[in-house]
Amino acid sequence: MTHPLALAARLIVLTLVAVLTLITTKDVGQVRWIALLALAGIPAVVAPEHRWLAPIGRFAEVIVVGLGASAIAAAASFEDTLNPGLGASAILPYLAVPLTVAALHRHGREGGALLAVAAGTLAISGLITVDDGQRQITEVGYLVVSAQWLILAAVGTVAAGTLQRVIQTRGEPKPQPYAEATRLLTQLRSVARQLPGATLDPGGIAEHLLEDLRAVARADRAAVLTASGGGRLVVLAQSGVDRVDWETTLDADSAIADAWASQQPQTAHRSQARSRRSGDVSALVVPLVAGVRTVGLVTLEADVTGAYPSSVVASVTALTGPAALRLEAALLFDEVRSLATNEERQRLAREIHDGVAQELVMVGYGIDNALATLPEGADETSEELRSLRAEVTRVITELRLSLFELRSEVDRHGGLAAAIAEYARQVGASAGLRVHYTLDESTARLPAATEAELLRIAQEAITNARKHAGAANLWVTCAVDPPYAQIEVSDDGQGIADQRPDGRYGLAIMAERAERIRGRLEIRPRDPSGTTVAVVLGTSPRRDTVRDSVTAPEGE
Incomplete structure (x- = not known):
């Protein structure tokens, strides 16, 4: 089976081209081309590595796109007599899917053949005119739009192939170190299980x-x-x-x-x-x-x-x-645990960036192109497309913030406070939050694993405030005096009682992280509004325990 992220990307693109088809044609019957695309893509999804089933599926997909483009353009011409090429723009963004998959599987010749088949199918179907009793498809507009999307698909294919070659030039590691690592980790697991009460x-x-x-x-x-x-x-x-x-x-x-x-x-x-x-x-x-x-x-x-x-x-x-x-x-x-965790976070970040994120960006370009080709007076369609573009932009922004969180680490020379402040600044700028900082970090450092857990707790608290609180201000306090540390995140939002289940799940994750480093997690209302999330590690007679509320500092 194909990777879940790749399957999700394919389904998202299918959904978006279906929505664009309905918007441009206002004909539910044209969705049959999207159904045919889904059927054509089954071999590539079920057997992505098969020698001949997967290529057949990809060729079937580009042929369906080529035939569907002319049919949808014909249907769209009933509504858009000035720019019938708009209909083709509804389904053509899907060309990126089979071409990108072929490039990532290092099938260069197949990618070229797919482009040729797509171009031929589009050209032949474009020569067929459909008389609806009112007008015929303007072949020039249709072919121009088709050429634009073929060029975009070709550029994307070359970029994907180049990325794959760069990854391959790094060389695959020799199996011997992995065999040795497996042996040592197996021994470590056995020893850890034999430690009584330790x-x-x-x-x-x-x-x-x-x-x-x-x-x-x-x-x-x-x-x-x-x-x-x-x-x-x-x-x-x-x-x-x-x-x-x-x-x-x-x-x-x-x-x-x-x-x-x-x-x-x-x-x-x-x-x-x-x-x-x-x-x-x-x-x-x-x-x-x-x-x-x-x-x-x-x-x-x-x-x-x-x-x-x-x-x-x-x-x-x-x-x-x-x-x-x-x-x-x-x-x-x-x-070992820290290295494995960091490597997994980096791997997930790379997969999201190179997979779903890139696909969504191409979908956004497709919507922009559709907007650019709309005729004057199509206000309702234009508004729907803009709403769809705004939603795609929102999802891309969420993905970018997730990537930033996955890649964030406590720099050995910057310290925990600097890492938390940088994350809060990035999130605040993207969400329109006014962020206030109180940073008090000694020159001594906490253990690296402890710093990493505190950073993740702070990130989760900041993310919860951004997503669920509806706040205008965010107060971030970081006090580090090893082995004592206190991280506090407060907002002036709606409070924790109204948070959604996914927000409460984030609170449970923070509690687990705090327990792992022998810290205390406290969650309480903030006066007059909002929520305070605090994690305290150790005790310090020189400091109060956890303040009842956070007072906004004068400056940021």
């Missing part, structure tokens, strides 16, 4: 490690850090009465940098925070080493001197050794 969640493993360490060593403040790339660390978990802005650069003069480089525990008499703590402080930094690779660090601090003698260091390292292996497995699994 999870492959880096944040959860880090929190459990801190709980275990507090039983063997004093820790007024503690944290687990891991690498994020670019010579920086991210905080997976931390504990203590006060939040600490830990040193996260590996090129600084600190016990953290020394422990990472030497893979040996380090003690110090000063805090490992960026804002140095005064008074008596003992610090212990223990690297988490799995095999020969440092996967993270544990930092403990106590507000007394001599808190970490060698016996305590030995007790701490006895716990960090096994924890390092668990954390490495969790980080690797998280990375």
Whole structure:
């Protein structure tokens, strides 16, 4: 069977040419040509890769289009004595379907033959005049319109063939890496199933490690850090009465940098925070080493001197050794899952862009051409075509926003706040929303997987506000202080009670994403109108929990 997206595109084009046929001819009987097109396309849909059934179906489609064009033009001539070629424009956009399919299947010769058959059928059928008792089809107008659509179809076929060749020049990957990847992923799945009561969640493993360490060593403040790339660390978990802005650069003069480089525990008499703590402080930094690779660090601090003698260091390292292996497995699994998710999002974006989106754009061009060939005085038909064009434009806009969402990622140097602000700006511009920003992001970063989930939650909240709220203003708040984060999206629309089922489904997806990163999702009415969606990760004594409402800032 053909791909579902390709089938959907074919059905959309069939529906649109049927609507255009009814509009131009005002004769329900002419829809028989659309029914014949559907029948002719069955072999290409049922057996798209068959050696001779699929080509026969495509040739049948172009022949039906050629014959139907003259018949529909004749029927349209009853209503349009000045421009009988308009009728042909109703069905000719369908030429793009069989020609594009042939090009994407790398059947260059078949594409050329299809063009030749289409041209011949249109020319021969155009020579036949139909006398309706009032006038005959003007062959020149009919042939001009047919030539226009043949040229458009030829250009589209060449473009599709060129795209296919570019993809092929990249070369297909060798099967050996895939075989090895399959073997390793199968082993990972088996191991994950055998872990009793354990999870492959880096944040959860880090929190459990801190709980275990507090039983063997004093820790007024503690944290687990891991690498994020670019010579920086991210905080997976931390504990203590006060939040600490830990040193996260590996090129600084600190016990953290020394422990990472030497893979040996380090003690110090000063805090490992960026804002140095005064008074008596003992610090212990223990690297988490799995095999020969440092996967993270544990930092403990106590507000007394001599808190970490060698016996305590030995007790701490006895716990960090096994924890390092668990954390490495969790980080690797998280990375594999993230890569697979991102690749799938990019693949879906490419398929939508190269498939349905392109087909809809060509349908829009067909409607524009039909509008351009309308005679003066056809106000009713013109209004119907404009309404249809507006709907096609709306669907294309929705597809473009979906593509932007699929391709959006948290840039390693831009940060989460920048990614959310860019998405809100794009959506606000397309929907006519006035967007207000409150961005407060520290230089420290959250784990990449956590940032990705927070971005998707924010995107879903913004999309819900655009589609269902009927709002004029959107307030976006992003506060990041790892491992704490708060994302809040508010609107002044109609409120959540009136949302459609698909909007509520989006809320369920956001709740699942928040639970995956151990966050809290809160949804509440906004005073005086609208809805606030907030996700909070961790706790911070320096910040309020979740504000009862969002006050609009003075500037955007």
